Amino acid sequence: MRELAMALAGLALVLVAGGCESTESESARLGREGAKLIASAGTVGLGAANQAVRVGQVALVQGAGRTAAAVQLTDTGALPQSDVPVLIDVRDAHGRSLYRNDIQGLEPSLQAMPLLPAHQSSWWVDDQVLAAGTPRSVLVRVGAARGGAARSPAAVQVSVAEVGNSVAGPYLEGDAVNRSGVAQHNLPVFAVALRGARVVAAGRALVPSLPPGAHPTSFRIYLVGSPAGAHIELTVAPQE
Secondary structure (H helix, E strand, O other), X not given: OHHHHHHHHHHHHHHHHHHHHOOHHHHHHHHHHHHHHHHHHOXXXXXXXXXXXXXXXXXXXXXXXXXXXXXXXXXXXXXXXXXXXXXXEEEOOXXXXXXXXXXXXXXXXXXXXXXXXXXXXXEEEEXXXXXXXXXXXXXXXXXXXXXXXXXXXXXXXXXXXXXXXXXXXXXXXXXXEEXXXXXXXXXXEEEEEEEOOEEEEEEEXXXXXXXXXXXXXXXXXXXXXXXXXXXXXXXXXXXX
């Protein structure tokens, strides 16, 4: 699946680099190529619907040729849940499907929420929506937890250190501290920027390694959209 990931990344670069020079026929061609890649890779299944997870706010944000989907999830059950499938279907104004994240071989946090604490709301973000068209809506389906019994969230804390802009676009600098006894690897951190109740920017990062201890580890999230003047909310999804 590494070849698929590299091919999709290349497709994303073409979509971004093409900008205003892309014609409708070129956009259609890219869409067909992406569809062939997806078909050749196969798809993942959702499994049974998750009756304990409520889908709240769902938003699409765009900027600099990129699109991200942000989904607010609430575990209404008595216990935390781990490895919860989250599948999205991004559609255009006519209801045609432009992108689905059920492609085999995607990074796991683009298809599932690693941990949902009980009686809490969390944000999940897919910042790699590859849509050859203009996204207008997104359908969300949440499956039953596939992980083992989640006892309690690991004591991992994240905070915002800086929000700024670079040649690569708006970004968020943050710090993560692992106060548990469990080392974290490829730790997902999801970010949304809110103006009032409206999501205006979103992004995601993986912290490669976060050992136990009080020493913070920095991370950077490149945001899709404009976070200027917005309130930032972070969700960290540690492994058990």
